[in-house]
Amino acid sequence: MADYQRRASHFVCGAAMFLATMSIAACGDALAGTYSLRQNQQNANAARMFGMPDGGSRMTxxxxxxxxxxxxxxxxxxxxxxxxxxxxxxxxxxxxxxxxFRVDEQGCLVGGPDETYCKS
Incomplete structure (x- = not known):
């Protein structure tokens, strides 16, 4: 596996975990629906480093x-x-x-300072 593919694979796994933060409902034990990465300058810059020209905005x-x-x-x-x-x-x-991931007051999933996912 090429270095780029390995980094991309690790990024996808990490992104998956990040996106999990978005899927928490305000209450209950089951999640449903699609959540997207909340954009900010830091995670957009990091995504571009991994070759994502859209800054990771299509991470779901x-x-x-x-x-x-x-x-x-x-x-x-x-x-x-x-x-x-x-x-x-x-x-x-x-x-x-x-x-x-921690569920915040808005029902978003937070995995770190630049890892917030909210229901789309």
Whole structure:
């Protein structure tokens, strides 16, 4: 696998986890619908570094049942998620660690300072 493909694959997995932050509903244990990355200058610049001319604005996460489909850079990765209180944990097959997102007051998922996803 080429270095670019490896970085793109890691970015897609990370993006999937980021997008998970968007899928939390205000209450309940199930998420539904599509969430998109909330744009700001820092995450737009980071996305451009990985060759995403749109600044990552097309990064989405779609929740359906217990599955989550994360789409970034034209690729979709399927994972699973679990909701516990105000936290959503997303994991992917073959990954040793999972990504935990906090649900904010607006129902968006926050995984870090530049990782906020809200329902589109």
């Amino acid at each position: 996460m779609t929740f359906n049942g217990g599955a989550v489909d994360v789409t970034a850079m034209g690729r979709t990765v399927r994972g699973t998620y679990a909701v516990s209180g105000k936290e959503v944990t997303i994991s992917f097959d073959g990954q040793q660690s999972a990504k935990v």
